[in-house]
Amino acid sequence: xxxxxxxxxxxxxxxxxxxxxxxxxxxEEYESEHIAGASNLPLPQLNAETAARLDxxxxxxxxxxxxx
Amino acid sequence: xxxxxxxxxxxxxxxxxxxxxxxxxxxxxxxxxxxxxxAAEPTIASVLRRDVPRFGLEDRAGPILDSLRAGGWEWAAxxxxxxxxxxxxxxxxxxxxDATASSLMEEGPSTYRMNVRLDELLERMHDGRFDMAFVxxxxxxxxxxxxxxxxxxxxxxxxxxx
Numbered sequence: 001x002x003x004x005x006x007x008x009x010x011x012x013x014x015x016x017x018x019x020x021x022x023x024x025x026x027x028e029e030y031e032s033e034h035i036a037g038a039s040n041l042p043l044p045q046l047n048a049e050t051a052a053r054l055d056x057x058x059x060x061x062x063x064x065x066x067x068x
Numbered sequence: 069x070x071x072x073x074x075x076x077x078x079x080x081x082x083x084x085x086x087x088x089x090x091x092x093x094x095x096x097x098x099x100x101x102x103x104x105x106x107a108a109e110p111t112i113a114s115v116l117r118r119d120v121p122r123f124g125l126e127d128r129a130g131p132i133l134d135s136l137r138a139g140g141w142e143w144a145a146x147x148x149x150x151x152x153x154x155x156x157x158x159x160x161x162x163x164x165x166d167a168t169a170s171s172l173m174e175e176g177p178s179t180y181r182m183n184v185r186l187d188e189l190l191e192r193m194h195d196g197r198f199d200m201a202f203v204x205x206x207x208x209x210x211x212x213x214x215x216x217x218x219x220x221x222x223x224x225x226x227x228x229x230x
Contacts, residue, residue, distance in 0.1 A: 001078075002075065004089045007098060032104050046077070056081060056082050060084065065091050
């Protein structure tokens with residue numbers, strides 16, 4: 001099960017372990033505003049093909065708007 | 069949504085998956101970097117005055133007033149040892165230098181986050197008839213203060229530039 005992390009840990013993982021941030025909200029919301037450096041993989045389209053753009057050897061941090 | 073996305077990533081073979089539960093709202097409210105269409109809109113972060121005078125509950129009114137006068141401030145922030153905003157003290161309410169901040173403090177002022185757009189806050193200031201606001205992060209820690217005058221100037225400059 002994925003570990004829940006806070007903002008400070010997100011920053012640490014991105015800076016120290018080259019973690020990949022993934023916004024799982026729809027494209028329109030992502031294009032409005034997203035965390036700098038994040039990519040967009042909307043949950044309904046998240047499958048083996050779309051996830052292939054991520055580097056499986058690096059940490060992946062999934063996020064949406066807030067506590068949903 | 070993020071928990072399901074994280075679970076799906078794990079099912080696809082990713083073994084270092086994390087969930088940032090507080091999400092985008094938390095990140096933006098902390099004034100951290102963002103990208104996208106709205107990212108170029110001026111927010112509180114662009115006019116934040118970080119050097120707002122801040123004192124503890126037991127600090128005396130005399131030094132508070134001196135600090136306010138020296139910097140031309142109307143309000144001082146009262147914070148705890150972790151920097152969490154507890155209240156505010158107004159210069160004109162200070163009459164005795166030995167009074168404590170806690171005895172003069174207005175508790176629980178409204179606060180705003182760094183990602184609030186300036187046009188939105190200006191409208192709220194107009195409707196609510198206030199000229200300054202304290203800014204905190206999502207954990208309640210004081211980040212600074214914004215004034216109506218600075219906001220109006222910044223919006224004017226933004227409109228002229230765009």
